[in-house]
Amino acid sequence: MRAFFSLRARLSPLTVPMLATLMKRSLLLPILLALSGMTPAFAAMDDVGRAAPSVHRLKFIADPELAADIGPAEAARRLAQYVADVNTVFTRETVRSFVFDPSTDLQLVPPAAAPQCSYNGLVNGEVVVCISKSKRGYSHGGLSTSWTFPQKGVAWNLNWVAIHDPLRLSRAPSAAAPESTEKDYLGRQLKTLLHELEHVFGAGAGEYYNGVAVTDTTGVAPIADLALADEGDRYWWTRQNWRLDPLLGTVFEQRRDPAANRIATLEMIRFTPGTKASIDTDWTDWPKLGSSKFMAGTTATQVRVTDRDSGAALAGAQVSVWRNPGAGKPLVMLVTGVADASGRFVFDWDCGFSCFAVGKTTLLVKAHAPNRAPGASWFTIFDAFEQKAVQGLPMFTIDLALGGIDVTPPTVSLAAPSTATVGQPTLIAPAVVDNVGVWGVKVLGNDSIPICTFTAPPYTCSWTPGSPGVQTIRVIGVDAAGNTAVASANVIVQPPAIAVPPAVAMTVPPAAAARAPAQLEANASANVAQLSFIVDGKTVCSLQAAPFSCRWTPSAAGYANIEARAVDAAGNIASVSAITRVTPQLSISSVPPPASSPL
Incomplete structure (x- = not known):
């Protein structure tokens, strides 16, 4: 869940309750600055993503039930491995890292009885992790809070079925973890712990998962649902790597054995560039980095409408913008208008920086022009952070290219071997052609994460099977108009010659x-x-x-x-x-x- 933050500033009695409410929903610095009466000083974009390396102590406050069967010493030993796994990701992706002292950094008390879990007695440089005993049969939950990103912070409302041994994960269900310790640790506990720690360092405003699935309720052609799970979704096609960020989802997939799964999961996890920029920024200077120099004002967001073939500006194109209000509600019409001589249409989000506070950063833009098929494009929190924190653009920009009418799908074929072996690389050679032009090619296996994604040839893909049995390999081709076609082939995957792990x-x-x-x-x-x-x-x-x-x-x-x-x-x-x-x-x-x- 989202992080919220406290501002070190003197506030009036009337401001305090209002600020407290906003902090529960936002990490938007300009909102906080405005409410506190502080005047922001504009910062150079060079300050973003350039913080000095820092080490933070992780302290765990866990319900005693979680250590009842294993004892405090074993619980601390296992949590030391949790922290090591977290460090595997954070030290590779960011300038932040964590330390944990097994003798002092684990308190076995109910989180409800611990002052730190209620934000009292926190120490600068430390992050407290509060864990209750789950009653659901699986681990769940998670919220986070930090002060000054994060001189001090709390990850709380975590509910775990057990403190697992990350080096001894099992796929067999047990009384403590009916889903198996492998899935509970990798797919729930580790993913959520990383998610909340990313929040603690200021990443993930508006919650990335608000852009995972949004239904197009406009009734205006073309209908373009936003759906990460849709293998042909145009928005997510070039952003598949973003789903490897725990702020968005999880990379857990059942593979050959739990030990290999843990290593593969740690290797696959990647933070998006926007996440890295947020975590690697020194946010202690609120007035400087809390200005719109870091995050653009929403009053001058532009849509650029161009011809898909030539790239020329399409003056006079009709543009409409809708916003997702969240909570499964229909999209709300924000503005309509006409592109100017340079093909640009500028609009106001009509909610300022509070858009980021309540997840209103998902926009749907549609445009149409004479002799061209209408087009649609989405804009999400990912784009906002990419454009400002990474690229340093002066204003938010949504590009939309319109082309001729094309209803002919690509022709797709697939060359794959009939057999393969677990752990051994196997070449897959798709062939995709289109009457106008191929926009992208994707190769998928039984798992949900694509094996290869291409936007240009050659399309040769290397696949390493993770489990034996019959595996179905699919190739999806999409053209510039959004037409898709699929080809598939079955591959018999043999088990490895040696299936016993080394000693x-x-x-x-x-x-x-x-x-x-x-x-x-x-x-x-x-x-x-x-x-x-x-x-x-x-x-x-x-x-x-x-x-x-x-x-x-x-x-x-x-x-x-x-x-x-x-x-x-x-x-x-x-x-x-x-x-x-x-x-x-x-x-x-x-x-x-x-x-x-x-x-």
Whole structure:
């Protein structure tokens, strides 16, 4: 769910209740500035997305029921792996990262009894995660709050069925997790935790998922529903990678085995450029970055209508704009008009920055001109953040190209092998032609996430099957007019020659000193193709052959979660982990013997 924020400013008694209400629904800085009476200073766009790296402590407040069967120590050990998995994504995608001390950063108390979960006693530089025991049989929920993006923050209303062991996920249902620990952790807990932490750092105003599915209720041709789930949706066609952002959805797909699924999921998750720009911005200077220099005013949004073939401006084109009011209500007519001599039509959203507060950033634009088929285009919160936070454009722009009438779909064929093997790359060669021109080609498997998406040839696609059995490969072709055609082929996927994961054991020092080298050692079975040492979610060594020895230098005191991950030639994965205490300095005489994890 969306984040909301508190402003460090003196407010009048009348302003405080009104501001509190707005903060529950928005991260829109200009609204807050206007209400506080502050005068914004305009900032250079170079300030956006250029924050210095920062490390934030994660503190978990969990219902004691979640540790009843495993004990506090095991609960803390598992949560250390949660934080490491979060760091795998955040350190790759942003300048933000997290630390967790298993001895002090887990409190087993009901969130309702913890002051921090009610925004009291929070500490700058820390983010508190409040977790209740789910009564639904699966994990659910999530809200977030932060102050000054986020000198301090809270992710709350999380409801978990259990604290899982991320390295020991199972596909078998259990009493604690009827959906399986694999799906509950990857598809619910990890996704939601990332989602809320993105909010804590200021990303996701208006909630990205408001643009997932909107029905065109205008009754005006062409009817153009907005639907991420529609494989032929023109808006989402070139934005399929955005669905890998936890602010929008989840990348969980059932693959060969849970261990491989966890690694694949962490690798697939990607933040959109707009998300990255928001998270990587130092928002502590409210007056500077709270100006419309960061987010354009909505009073001068332009539609540019052009000829699809020549790119020439279409002066005199009739333009209509509707807005999605949300809550499943019909689209609301916002404005109609005529494009000027340069093919531009400028309009006002008629809600200012509050559009972002209540998710009114989804617009539908339609245009028609003589001797051309009418056209439609959507504009969502994604476009707003892309255009301003990433591209730094001076005003919001919606492009709409009109072309001749074309009702002939493309011709699509597919060349695919009759058999394939799990974990082995397989080439798929679609062939798509059209009487006017091919606009895009998409290759899909049994999963919902496309294997390949193309907007120009060549269309050769590499597919690595994740599970055995008969897999249906489909190719969708779309032309510039929006006509689509589909071809499919069945491929028999054989199981890998080796289906047993490798054996791995690790030896790490139970204590190490900051800024002093420490040695990490591992043993693995003979068929291992690669062994990696991963510290707090970041790979520090990756080795292809024994001896598996890694020299690691801790950067700061605290605790480190160390994972040894072995992958064999068939793609089977096995991991072990241990927690090491990192001290500011450690004398030689006080070094204890190393700890080992058995094979």
